[in-house]
Structures are given as structure tokens and as C-alpha cells.
Amino acid sequence: MGNVVGIDLGTTNSLVAYVKDGVPVVIRDESGDALVPSVVSVGGDGTIFVGREAQRRLLTTPSRTAYSVKRFMGRGIEDVREDAGLLPFRVGAPRQARGGPSDGSRAGEPESQVLRIQIADKWFTPPELSAFVLRELKRRAEEHFRERGDFDFEVDRAVITVPAYFNDAQRTATRDAGRLAGLEVLRIINEPTAASLAYGLDTRNRGTIAVYDLGGGTFDISILKVEDGVFQVLATNGDTHLGGDDIDALLTEQALSEIGRAVPPEAVQALRTAVIQAKWDLSEFEETEIRVDSAPGLPTGYRRRITRAELERLMHPLVDRTIGPCRQALADAGLQPSDIDEAVLVGGSTRIPLVRRLVAELFGREPHAELNPDEVVALGAAVQADILISGRREMLLLDVTPLSLGIETMGGVTSKIILRNSTIPASGREMFTTFADNQTAVDIHVLQGERELAADCRSLARFRLRGIPPMPAGLPRIEVRFQIDADGILSVSARELRTSVEQTIEVKPSYGLTDAEVERMLIESFEHAEADVEARLLIDARNEAETVVQATEKLLRRPDFDELTAGALAPGERERIEAALAEARQAIGTSDRELVQRKTEALNHATRHLAEVVMDRSVREALAGRNVKDV
């Protein structure tokens, strides 16, 4: 048996963690980075690049690179039109896009309408692209175990997290992605709940917790009761379409409108990278600069000062959209804000001071942020994976289904069978009958959502129960049974009780992959080349170089730079650093690994003194020997 890991498959970044001697730890790369950007790029020769290398390629070959794929998981083409317009890659639902005749779907099964993303000349489904990210994480973990000297370093099973507010189709798509990556998905768990598990570990406390999770693309709020090691979710709510990405889009749009003319995708990506950097800066400083030196189609670059107050004005409406779901979750749990004992922050976007102020106001207390908000979900996933394989019983997660499930009845009305916020696993049954004489079949239309009308709910699947003997209308007794498993995934069966005609289906979502498609993709996935060993070493060197470059840039950009370094720097020291920085930056663009490494080392060397000065002055502690990354 191989190893087991916990994976946070995020909109912007993904992470992998495992439990070591009873303690969850995230797995880092050589430059100490735990985050793998959820970006996938296809090289000219078909090689697949994932993570930071793919992120760099976003600046040079945006048409061959996809990001924010999580926003497309389990969705139909009409759900995502708005998003697709903002992204550099094409999104569509091409018939016969790839593969053999009739897409391999079984007879009678509706043809899958799954959406695809075009990269270069190939169409990929979102689960396939996510599988590339998962495979990268699997590889990273395997490397870690191998270096540790494990005889069996293979990673074959994982717990993968999803936003609590993900619907059935989105969960199933995530499970499919895991399968495509060669992982047995032990369990799909909700991100905020996973986070609570990581927080609950050492505190051993009890009480009512609100987990506020604002990530790159999604927002969740979960209210939990922790007692006696049981983490019971009382209510959850959220928005699968709200996150840091939206702030980046606003800032990018603002920059574009200030530039006032159309620029090529490469320049858009350069602007996007710069505004993201500025957004991060503004979580720490009151003011910063959005800076692009030059980009294709933007030779003179773009520079602009921006203050925190300005950013806050811009993003206020977005952040305010989290208030409604928080109030609803509290109401569903039957609680007042004052009943909340602890508020916990999860997700990179909760570093934003405005978000922290909002959470403090909503729950009337300062939120917890002791654990790294980027890492806490993966840590929790690792804990859950460990529980599953070890059978340890001191901790137990009891989660809920975020949305009600039901079927369409006469007049297009939704009849709910399992209500939202029901603890899972959950089952429900309801009796229905025919409305015409001698009706021998009924269509079962499975829906998810809170609205009265079927048309306003999410259509999950349709199937037909046949073979009902002719009877007057209203006489057949048709029992529809729903079962939600511990992953939050639904299966439905229908049975005519007078004759015992039965039909069971695992709900394969309308926008999901058929089993046949998954099988075929599994075979195809072996055909995608991954970067070879030499290419990987180069990528690792670039990653390390970039880490140092970014840290140096951030230091030099600090608004209080002059104050911090007053009288401490040698004449010409800053210029020497700037020169080393430029050389390192330039080296990253080459394919010469040794050059990249040399220039990284040179930059590290050039900044060592500065790092010490800043560390010393800002922390008021002498920590000699540290380098720039630690500042």
C-alpha cells in the first residue's frame, strides 16, 4: 500500500500535506514553497507544465495556459459565459471535440454536455486540467517520501477538499479529477470543515466556531459545534463565485481602462501579475506601486501608485457580498452572532485587512489567524486522510449538505427530499404518483437548490422509471429515495411499490463526465508528456530564483525602505542589489540552469546585508545569517 495525503485543490493555488508522527505537515519544494499555482500550460511539443513554471508561461504564451480552472468544474457552458470572457483561453462545449464516435456514452444516456477549455489546438475538460495539478502534487509528495528514504514512496490515495458550497456536479467533477490523476479519492471534504479540524487539533477546546473562508475563487462560511472531538457542522453557506480573483479582475480592468487602448493578452497577464503583487503589498503597507516595466504591446510599461484606502473602496462591494451568506448560515444554525465563541480565518484573501475588520464586526470578536490561512485546509485534509486509514476515533467530522435536493413535480415545482444543512450521510424518501391514466413511465428530474421552481434550481440529472403497469392516474405508488454519502455525493433510486419495478442510478450530473469518458481520459492521460528530469531541474532553479527575486523586489518597494535602511547601507549598495536583481530576472528567462543558479546565488549574496539590516530594524532582533527570503 502506498502513502496517503490530503490535498487542497484551490482556484489559485494547491497544496499537499500528510500526517507525520501524528502531526500534519505541508510538503514544500526546495525553495520552501508549499503553494503550487493551479495553472497548467501546454508546451509547443505537447509537454504539460504545472505550477510556477506554468505561471511564468502565462506571461509568454497565454493562449497555451489555463488558470482558475476550478471555476469551471462541474459547470455548463451557460453558467460560465461571464467568466470565460475575462480569461485568455477559449471555453466551449464542442460536440465530438475529441475522442471516438458518439463520445462513448452508453445507449440511452444523454450525451454529456461537459464544458471544455481550449489550449493551443486541444480541448481539455476541467477535471483533466485539474488532474494535471493533482498529478504534480502527487509527484511532489512522492519525491518528498523518496528523499526521506521511504522504500514505498508511492502516493495512491488522497482526501481532496472542495468548497462547502460546491454542488453535486462540482464534487463529482473533483472526484473524477482525482481518479484521472491516478489517486483513489478516499473522501471529498469541505474546506472550512477541514480547516476547523486543523485548528481543533491542539486546542482541544469546545464551543461554537465560525469558519470564514475566502479563497481565490470561492467563499464559504461554516458554523460548527465542537464537543468531545466531534466537529459537527450546524450550517453552511457561501458563494462559489467570489474570491481574490474578482479583486484582481477589478484592478486589472482599472489598469486597462487607464491605459485606454486594447493590449495583447501577454500584457494583460503582466498587468494581472503586477496588480496581484500590489494587492498583497497593501495587506501590509498603506501604499504601494503597481509596476510593469514593459510587456509585449505595452513597451513603456504601466506604473501607478495605489493606496490601501483606494483598494478598499474598489473591493468593498465584493467583500460585502460575504455578509449575506454569513447571516443566513447563522440563522440556519439558529444562532446569534454573540453565540459564536471563535471565528477562524481561512484562505489567502483573509489576509486583507478590510476582510479581517468585516469578520471582527460580523461576529463581534477578533478572528483567529494563528495558522497560515493558505495551508490550514491542506493540513485538515491530511488529518482526515489519517483518520480514514488509521481508524482513529478521537476525532470525527460531521458535515452537512449545503443545498437542498429534490425532484421536479407537476407544474415545474421542486419537491424537496433532503433539506439543506442536513447532516451527511443522509437519506430521504418521498412518495409520488402518476397524473395520467395508464401512464407506464415517469421522468425523474433531480434538482439541487432552494428555489420553488424547478427552472430556478440546478438540474443534476434526469432518468426514466419504466415498466409501470397501466393503472388509473394516482394509483401507482412511486417511491423516490435519495442517498447522500459521506462525500456529499448523491445517488437516487425510484421504485414502484405495487410491482417493485426499480431503477437505481448514481447521479451522473448533466454537466459531468460519463464513466466511459473518464475511462478514455485515463488512457489518454498516459500520452501526455511531463517535463523530463533535466527540464525539472531547470524549473526548480527558476522557482528558487523567482522566490529570491520577488522577495528582493518586495523589500525595495517597501514604502518605509529609506527609514529602515537610513545610514546602514554602504554607498552604491542599493545599486549593486538592483543590478544583481536585473541579472537574476534576466537569467530566469533563459534555459541555462547553471546561469540561473549562479545569478540566484549572486542576488542572495548581494542582499544578505540588506536583509540583516531590515530584519534587525523591523523586528528589533539580531538574526544574522538570514537571507532575503526570511524577511
Next chain:
Amino acid sequence: MSVRPVQTLECRNCGAGAPVDEHFCPQCNRILALGRYGDYFAFFGLPRRLGLDVQDLERRFRDLSRKFHPDYFYNAPAAERLASLERSSYLNDAYRILRNPVARIEHLLAIEGLPPVKSDDGSAKVPPALLEEVFALNEELDEIRELREAGGDAPQIRARLDAARRPVDARRDEHERRIQELSARWDRQEGAAAADRHATLEALREQLLERNYINNLIATIEREMTSVGA
């Protein structure tokens, strides 16, 4: 010909017999397939009493979750995995129902064989005891609605709605008290004559029907209140 309920379960693992409400085989300790649907009290090992210590229920819920949850049957044989899924689902449902006082009474009525409180078509008939009041209230609401549509004075309309609501609220409080009395009576009647016990349940059912009706009336008044505010 009548049917006889099953009183024992057969363990699919070792074949031993177990009482129908057992969760685990007394002989081999494996989880048992769900024996019967219906009695949530028995599932929790509780008597059919309406007065229920919610904290005790919560504790039992956590204990049973720890025994049944699919997390702990990940590597178990398929039959046990299924039994764990079934028992966990059932437990979650049972807990949700018993925790809610009104749902608890409705469940008791159902397992004691009384017809459901919710009518199939949703068009509840006015309970005879409420006829007069409902008639007066509807008349008042009609007048208020006309007044509002004619652009009447909002504070004045609100005052009239408040006044209309007061007797309904009082009615509801009275029902809550009555339901509590009847619940307590039911709990004292363990071992009493079947006819007496049945009479208590009938009375409870009557109160619940009226209660649902009163809640609908209050909802109507509240809707009207919102339209005035808008």
C-alpha cells in the same frame, strides 16, 4: 391476515440473532444492517417520552456517530460499509427529528399509528375551535388591505395589524401551554389504559393541527406588515 413485526435480526456475518433495535451483533460485534425503520426513540435507546433532555440526546448522537460513521468502515466489507451508511443516515435523520419538539410529537403520533398532521393537499380546513376568530381576522385583514391599496396612513395600518395580531398571539401561547400539558400527561401515562393514552395522542394531534393553522395566520399578518413597510 395480519403481519407480525420482526423482533429479531440476523447478523450477516456470523448468523447470530439479535434484538431488532441492536446496532451491533452481540456475538461477533459487527455492525448490523438496519432492522426496521420508524421508531427513532428506540433507535436512541430512549422510551417514547416527549419530555427529553436535549443534552442527553446530543451526547447519544455523538456516541452513536462515533460507532456508525462511514469513516470507520473504510476498509470494512461491502455489507458493513452499507450498514454503516444506512445507520449513519438514519441516525442523522432521527437526531434532527427528535431534537425539534414539534417534529418529535409528530413522530410519536406517526409511530403510534395516528394519521399525519400535515394534510396531503396543503389546504387545511379551519379547525372548528378557531372558526369565529378566523372569520373576524380575515375580515379585518381585508379592510386593512383595502386601506393600504388606497394609500392609507402607514402607522395607522401598522397599529391595526398589531391589534389584529394580539389575540392570535395569545391563542398561540395558549396552544403552546396546552401542548406542554398534554406532553407531560403522555409521559405520565406509561402503563395506563390504552384508551386513555390514545385520547391524549388525539388531543395532541388536534392541538398541532390548530397550531399549524395559527402559524399560517401569523405568517399572513407578517406578510401584510412587510407590504406596509415597503
